[in-house]
Amino acid sequence: VxxxxxxxxxxxxxxxxxxxxxxxxxxxxxxxxxxxxxxxxxxxxxxxxxxxxxxxxxxxxxxxxxxxxxxxxxxxxxxxxxxxxxDPVVRKPLHRKRINYYRLHGSYQRGRIIYKHKYSEKELREIVKKVKKWDEEESYIYFNNAYMCDDAKRFIQILAS
Incomplete structure (x- = not known):
């Protein structure tokens, strides 16, 4: 803005x-x-x-x-x-009120975001662990990478298991 x-x-x-x-x-x-x-x-x-x-x-x-x-x-x-x-891969939210909002952009190399990154099963499981640990009343997770739909579907499956 x-x-x-x-x-x-x-x-x-x-x-x-x-x-x-x-x-x-x-x-x-x-x-x-x-x-x-x-x-x-x-x-x-x-x-x-x-x-x-x-x-x-x-x-x-x-x-x-x-x-x-x-x-x-x-x-x-x-x-x-x-x-x-x-980004839960990078850091924990610093002020959350009652809502957590996470954005996953991909991987990071030399200070640059690599949007073409596809999250591995291991990475998604680690993110699920962190998000559950930092849980508040509401949590929103937004994948903003090239594989966002596939990564989000796999994330939901891991979260539900």
Whole structure:
């Protein structure tokens, strides 16, 4: 959402997102910020103005911060009352409220995400273990890799066994 800058365009797109979330019957809205949204005073200042002005309605807001320090993520999600979106392969969520939201993008090589990664049976079983261990009232797992449908189906089978 435009680096959360408090501009008319950003607020317009937030209102459109809110409207669509209502139509879809969503429980929460994901704000996925790019790696170029750096951990800085400017980012915190923009976020403070953004979250102070928006209407959250009944929605929880989940945020995916990339390349931030653990301390920076903790501060951000707590200060603005957000759900921390985490890849369970990489780390445990830092602020979960009553909902866990996981995104699995693939494997990581030299700081880059490899979306063409297909999760092995062993990897999926490890993820299931972690997710069950960190269980909250609700957990959402979103596969965002090239094999997302196949990986999600196998994940559900492992979860059910």
């Amino acid at each position: 435009g680096f959360l800058r408090p501009t008319g365009a950003v607020f317009k797109y937030w209102e459109l997102t809110l409207k669509e979330a209502k139509v879809l019957g969503a429980k929460f809205i994901l704000i996925q910020l790019p790696k170029s949204f750096k951990e800085s005073e400017e980012s915190f200042a923009n976020a403070e103005k953004f979250f102070a002005r928006i209407d959250r309605d009944e929605f929880e807001i989940a945020v995916e911060l990339r390349g931030w320090s653990e301390e920076g993520i903790k501060k951000f999600v707590r200060e603005f009352d957000l759900i921390d979106v985490a």
